[in-house]
Amino acid sequence: MQISSRFTIAVHILICIETFKNDYKVTSDFLASSVNVNPVVIRRLLQQLKKAGIVNVTRGSGGTDLEKPSDEITLLDVYNAVECVEEGELFHFHENPNPLCPVGKNIHSILDIRLKKIQEAMEREMNSVTIKDVMADTKKLITIC
Amino acid sequence: MQISSRFTIAVHILICIETFKNDYKVTSDFLASSVNVNPVVIRRLLQQLKKAGIVNVTRGSGGTDLEKPSDEITLLDVYNAVECVEEGELFHFHENPNPLCPVGKNIHSILDIRLKKIQEAMEREMNSVTIKDVMADTKKLITIC
DNA sequence: GATAGATGTATCAATCATTGTTACATCATC
DNA sequence: GATGATGTAACAATGATTGATACATCTATC
Numbered sequence: 362m363q364i365s366s367r368f369t370i371a372v373h374i375l376i377c378i379e380t381f382k383n384d385y386k387v388t389s390d391f392l393a394s395s396v397n398v399n400p401v402v403i404r405r406l407l408q409q410l411k412k413a414g415i416v417n418v419t420r421g422s423g424g425t426d427l428e429k430p431s432d433e434i435t436l437l438d439v440y441n442a443v444e445c446v447e448e449g450e451l452f453h454f455h456e457n458p459n460p461l462c463p464v465g466k467n468i469h470s471i472l473d474i475r476l477k478k479i480q481e482a483m484e485r486e487m488n489s490v491t492i493k494d495v496m497a498d499t500k501k502l503i504t505i506c
Numbered sequence: 507m508q509i510s511s512r513f514t515i516a517v518h519i520l521i522c523i524e525t526f527k528n529d530y531k532v533t534s535d536f537l538a539s540s541v542n543v544n545p546v547v548i549r550r551l552l553q554q555l556k557k558a559g560i561v562n563v564t565r566g567s568g569g570t571d572l573e574k575p576s577d578e579i580t581l582l583d584v585y586n587a588v589e590c591v592e593e594g595e596l597f598h599f600h601e602n603p604n605p606l607c608p609v610g611k612n613i614h615s616i617l618d619i620r621l622k623k624i625q626e627a628m629e630r631e632m633n634s635v636t637i638k639d640v641m642a643d644t645k646k647l648i649t650i651c
Numbered sequence: 652g653a654t655a656g657a658t659g660t661a662t663c664a665a666t667c668a669t670t671g672t673t674a675c676a677t678c679a680t681c
Numbered sequence: 682g683a684t685g686a687t688g689t690a691a692c693a694a695t696g697a698t699t700g701a702t703a704c705a706t707c708t709a710t711c
Binding site: 362363364365366368369370372373376377380394395396397398436444446450451452453454455456457458459462463464465467468470471472475476478479480482483485486487490495498499502503 | 507508509510511513514515517518521522525539540541542543581589591595596597598599600601602603604607608609610612613615616617620621623624625627628630631632635640643644647648
């Protein structure tokens with residue numbers, strides 16, 4: 362199972378905000394057109410990003426901008442903002458292993474540390490990339506294409 | 507979204523096979539009782555593990571054992587065997603970004619390398635743990651509890 | 652070769668998360 | 682007040698997962 366497209370859409374949103382901040386009012390309709398999804402999907406994501414302190418959303422007159430400098434927002438911040446799972450739990454554990462079986466009884470103790478390390482490896486990599494880094498890539502590509 | 511419980515169940519199965527290989531015939535019913543799911547769920551997983559060359563399943567008389575030594579089976583092997591996504595693609599990308607928007611047009615080029623590195627970090631960690639390692643943990647815990 | 656016990660697999664239902672969509676209350680500004 | 686935007690509820694459609702039943706098929710053994 363995959364990490365939902367909420368994550369890539371959220372990053373797409375942040376790139377748009379930074380790319381167009383001087384030239385357009387970045388509304389949910391504007392973003393919806395770039396991502397090519399329903400504006401409500403964008404608004405829902407903006408709410409999650411706002412709760413996480415990543416963006417500002419202006420009621421009434423409309424528009425969005427970053428709440429923090431782009432080099433203080435990491436991909437992990439975005440991931441945690443939009444993934445709806447407790448503590449970003451990456452693995453779904455089977456719920457009721459048999460406590461009468463020595464393996465079933467201990468399976469959580471056996472695997473939890475291993476799974477945690479795997480999740481941490483992923484999060485460490487996510488934490489090493491900021492929106493500023495991604496913007497640098499973006500600028501290069503846009504000037505070429 | 508989370509990695510499905512197929513993964514933890516598959517590891518649970520492999521631990522059971524190794525733990526009980528000398529004392530019981532490890533059937534799908536036996537495994538189903540330890541994991542506490544329907545036997546068909548176990549058989550489906552065993553088929554996937556078999557296709558990946560990880561286990562043998564004996565038709566007719568029944569029973570399962572490892573196809574390879576436990577130190578030649580990594581958690582990544584198990585993950586790839588039971589996750590049903592192409593190449594273990596961890597991230598679900600939104601499908602149709604707007605090609606008329608400079609960001610929408612380039613979003614794949616911008617993010618693909620970053621996402622790949624994140625996935626690789628996870629896979630590297632998974633690849634560093636073998637079933638033999640997990641069995642060592644298991645034996646310690648079972649003798650204590 | 653008939654039987655028993657097991658696997659292999661099709662099929663269907665239940666559940667859940669995601670995603671798409673409409674609708675409308677609310678807000679800020681002109 | 683009118684306008685254009687956000688905030689959010691509500692509901693449908695889709696798809697993946699998981700649970701369950703059923704039965705064909707296989708193998709060992711009597």
